[in-house]
Amino acid sequence: MGRILRRDFYDRDTETVSRELLGAILECDTKDGRAAGIIVETEAYIGEHDAACHAAVGRTRRTEPLYGPPGNAYVYFIYGMHWCINAVTRAEGLPSAVLIRALEPLTGVPLIRLRRPKARTDRDLANGPAKLCAALGIDDRMNGLPLQRHPVVIRAGDQVTDSNVVITPRIGISRAEDWPLRYFVRGNPFVSRTP
């Protein structure tokens, strides 16, 4: 297993962190065991001037983690039933984060299958931001926690070369839809959706 990514990894441009998180490994321990996967899709959300970023409404109880130190987790609840996890990036007056949108399951696949009974194929286990949180057992208990120690950590993985990185507009949002801030691994079957 690769080493755990330190805080200074996250203390850079959000686009750079989004790009370099591709190929890294998201790992989560719960009482049920360990589950982990390779990050194959991310999106950048950049500060209060990004209308699609939660921080666009300013500093509130919900967005508080975005204003905290880089390298922390920002876990939020959406649509009354789903959790999504972000890695907070450079936050000097610029509350921004990287949404992790899809994983290629790597460790604890039997446990992941138990947590994702609706998944018909292995591709469906974690190919979406809420799916991967369910797969790894991530919820509000992890909100605001540092990503350098368990239960949730991100490790270095195999590098993804530039020619294998695809950049497109973000999906599933209704504001600032044209900004090219979505990153995913070319041809990887575990990416949530290809345009």
Place this chain on the structure above:
DNA sequence: TCGAAGATTGTCT
């Protein structure tokens, strides 16, 4: 206190 919207998913046509 009330109402509206949301970084989604799964099911049905």
Place this chain on the structure above:
DNA sequence: GACAATCTTCGAG
């Protein structure tokens, strides 16, 4: 491809 499920958060009244 369309739509329901479901509830927290936030701002207005």
